[in-house]
Amino acid sequence: MHHPQATSRNSAAQDASKAASGVLARLRACNPRVHCITNAVAQNFTANILLAAGCIPSMTLSAEEIGPFVAGAQGLLVNLGTFDGERRQAAVIAIDTAARHTLPWVLDPVFVDRAPPRAAFARELIARRPSVVRLNHAEFHALAGHAPSRDAVAAYAGANKIVLGLSGETDLVTDGERIVALTNGHPLMTKVTAMGCAGSALVAGCLAVEPDAFHATVAALLMIGIAGETAAEKAEGPGSFANGIIDALYNLDGAAVVARAKVF
């Protein structure tokens, strides 16, 4: 018996996987500027991940300067790790600037499960309509008030008119209508700080060269997941792995993305 929803899901998976190869090629060709409001732990690693993929990162947070930096960028990340007054003010200016320039942006609501004021602020930002929200299971639970089942995740994305990238053993990406599961990646990725933050920054980079936010999100998560698998083949632990994933992302090409993508 034929199951229409499954077919539409498979077709979304095939499209997304093919699109990822094109997104990578455009990152290499266009070198988009990506401005990142991110936590102090993640700044260096995030910048190096973006450079390895072909993007040009900037990271300034000062209220006086962030407007021109965002206005000159093609993508924006707002990451709530190590949040403080300076970053909060920077985020508001940056999002206003992004709205004026129709710049796509990504929200990474790091650790909203740990501090209620952070969750409240994240909800305000989601109301400002980021293109993508990327988070883990505990963070989804804190924001949505319930566990991230496949249906719940799709419903939350649809209701908030965002693409949602949920990371876990299996990643889920959905815009409310399309939904795919991604199984690339390696357990060592959880042993390197800022790996998720850097992945969110790469989503912002992909949004800069791919107008379909669903495809951009799948592309970024595939790239980092496949680079992680490649790096794990040689790594002796999380220290060598952290460098290895930068090397692998730098050397990744579209053919490898298509050949190794596990999208369902």
Added chain:
Amino acid sequence: MHHPQATSRNSAAQDASKAASGVLARLRACNPRVHCITNAVAQNFTANILLAAGCIPSMTLSAEEIGPFVAGAQGLLVNLGTFDGERRQAAVIAIDTAARHTLPWVLDPVFVDRAPPRAAFARELIARRPSVVRLNHAEFHALAGHAPSRDAVAAYAGANKIVLGLSGETDLVTDGERIVALTNGHPLMTKVTAMGCAGSALVAGCLAVEPDAFHATVAALLMIGIAGETAAEKAEGPGSFANGIIDALYNLDGAAVVARAKVF
């Protein structure tokens, strides 16, 4: 002729060395949350060292959020490197929260020998009774007003009711009554920024799973010292060494700790 003090010292050394293996096993099993107020230079490396040992780090500094983060943690580090108003305010809130939750905490009074106001603030914090103070010779001298002889270090620890971990060519750990010398480690450890800071964070992680602060401190310094020796066998310089020590710590097991510990 029998020398009772030497015997008691040897017995402390044997106990501490055995305890370290158990502490490592509990880090791997319990994955304690360790909140770190630390300097911007050290944040990334510290987080990766904690992850490699089995801990879950968090690093936020904002006054609005740090209370819940500390309340949800099992260990706390207060490191004074790159100290500023934000970190000072965060430290006060964090220590108040730790006191309410009887959370053990570690003070690392980085560079108190360079700036008098920092030394004064460190003395105020020591009066708040950290479980452990970890510092180097110049920092001890600045706080205590005299050089760190073996007796002076034990006296300072006893008078302040703290465990003191003094790093140098030979590390000393004392609670005023017990005192041991540790000679594991490698000179390359002084050529990687934030190595001492990360070691102090690991003490906070060990305190989360070991109620005897003397044993927790010895365990952390043994782990990082032995990982350093292992990493140095392959390193080509401080760059590869910085990653290698993370790999080595990740791969360290209790048997290696017992076999390689040099505690006297």
Added chain:
Amino acid sequence: MHHPQATSRNSAAQDASKAASGVLARLRACNPRVHCITNAVAQNFTANILLAAGCIPSMTLSAEEIGPFVAGAQGLLVNLGTFDGERRQAAVIAIDTAARHTLPWVLDPVFVDRAPPRAAFARELIARRPSVVRLNHAEFHALAGHAPSRDAVAAYAGANKIVLGLSGETDLVTDGERIVALTNGHPLMTKVTAMGCAGSALVAGCLAVEPDAFHATVAALLMIGIAGETAAEKAEGPGSFANGIIDALYNLDGAAVVARAKVF
């Protein structure tokens, strides 16, 4: 036909190349303290580059403490990346302190091409007479109002009474009278964040042991460029390269500097 200016340039190149070897030897022997006001992305990598070269870095930014830190240092870096109120205030105090102690300092006007207020502040700082300004082509253009031709660069250095280190495919170093081109380095250096920032910090380190700011600048750029070439021989991408350049700088000796220097 004989061309006197070319001769004088060649002689400057030979002098500078020989001087570099001596500067490196003095870094290893004297371990100068270098205080860095630098951006959050660059702090860790910069500290490790300085340690690898033989310097002792410090990075505090707080208004209360930075005076004593600068007063106790032998070199100072003011880097404008991720600039904010705290760093702006720190820079003013640090430069006042440097002036009182006749301490040499380096300005790295990162991204002044992206935000007009930052360019205005950089011009104020140049009027305070840093020993060296190190920047790239876009940053020179933003400050000087025109493109960095060889003559324009020399004229700008002469008019502002500074040494100028201009990075690009070919680096230029000039004090207005002497000018040399340096062609050491590797394209991977542009794929690691904070590489230029760390190079500027190394200039500050070299100034601490070499009173001729022109020679100090050439020495620092040679060291980092040659270390980059060495690291690139083994690197598999920018991740392994970032560590490799630290290893290579740590292992660099004066003979290698003289043998591999490409100064014209």
